[in-house]
Amino acid sequence: MAASGAVLAECHDALAAEVGVGVTTAHLDAVAEELIRARGGIPAFKGYPGPTPYPASICASVNDAVVHGIPDGYALRDGDVLALDVGVILDGWVSDAARTHGIGTVSPIASRLIDVTRVSLERGIAACLVGNHVGDIGHAVQTEVEAAGFSVVESLVGHGVGRSMHEEPQVPNFGRPGTGVELTEGLVIAIEPMVNAGRHEVILADDGWTIATRDGTLSAHWEHTVAVTADGPRILTLS
Ligand code: MF3
Ligand code: CO
Numbered sequence: 001m002a003a004s005g006a007v008l009a010e011c012h013d014a015l016a017a018e019v020g021v022g023v024t025t026a027h028l029d030a031v032a033e034e035l036i037r038a039r040g041g042i043p044a045f046k047g048y049p050g051p052t053p054y055p056a057s058i059c060a061s062v063n064d065a066v067v068h069g070i071p072d073g074y075a076l077r078d079g080d081v082l083a084l085d086v087g088v089i090l091d092g093w094v095s096d097a098a099r100t101h102g103i104g105t106v107s108p109i110a111s112r113l114i115d116v117t118r119v120s121l122e123r124g125i126a127a128c129l130v131g132n133h134v135g136d137i138g139h140a141v142q143t144e145v146e147a148a149g150f151s152v153v154e155s156l157v158g159h160g161v162g163r164s165m166h167e168e169p170q171v172p173n174f175g176r177p178g179t180g181v182e183l184t185e186g187l188v189i190a191i192e193p194m195v196n197a198g199r200h201e202v203i204l205a206d207d208g209w210t211i212a213t214r215d216g217t218l219s220a221h222w223e224h225t226v227a228v229t230a231d232g233p234r235i236l237t238l239s
Contacts, residue, residue, distance in 0.1 A: 003093070113197050
């Protein structure tokens with residue numbers, strides 16, 4: 001899984017170097033797919049079952065889109081908030097990670113939203129200790145987000161990951177300390193705070209995939225695949 005995560009981290013680095021004003025999300029999708037396949041991997045999202053099989057290798061969710069935005073001919077504009085989510089299968093092992101980029105010069109609120117969401121992921125990861133519970137992760141994420149005046153999306157959650165992309169347990173981005181499934185040595189989970197600048201409610205777009213904020217406010221998404229080890233959390237999708 002670490003090998004899979006290393007390919008995914010490299011892919012995210014390549015995407016980070018590629019994003020910018022005028023770049024299309026379809027181009028980013030092509031860059032990601034090419035890199036993953038060149039490393040002997042398979043894009044985990046492509047063909048993933050849903051209302052229709054997922055048609056791309058990455059999710060590119062712009063501004064009020066929270067997650068599962070489908071790459072297309074949209075050319076990024078100055079000030080956009082772009083969440084990129086990618087999954088890799090290498091030798092049968094899945095890794096899953098997301099980063100959010102500000103395009104060009106973003107508003108102060110957008111910049112703070114991106115930072116707070118990234119820090120909330122770090123807080124959640126820090127709670128990935130043997131003997132802790134999934135509620136400790138959610139509580140850590142939620143505390144960080146709500147202190148900033150933002151809201152956690154509750155209808156979408158992180159998840160166990162391994163031979164399949166979505167395994168037990170579910171990992172909500174909210175919760176009470178000491179509640180939920182206990183974290184045991186060797187468990188690998190994808191922690192993925194989805195944070196809205198406004199209210200937490202989301203809607204499903206007409207394409208059947210894109211999830212967007214109901215109130216039209218900006219949203220950000222960060223995700224890592226993390227192993228629970230006796231030595232503490234080991235992030236498998238770190239550059
Ligand atoms: N990281 C997302 C998730 O855990 C990506 C899934 S996109 C899909 O649900 F197309 F593969 F469904
Ligand atoms: Co995920």
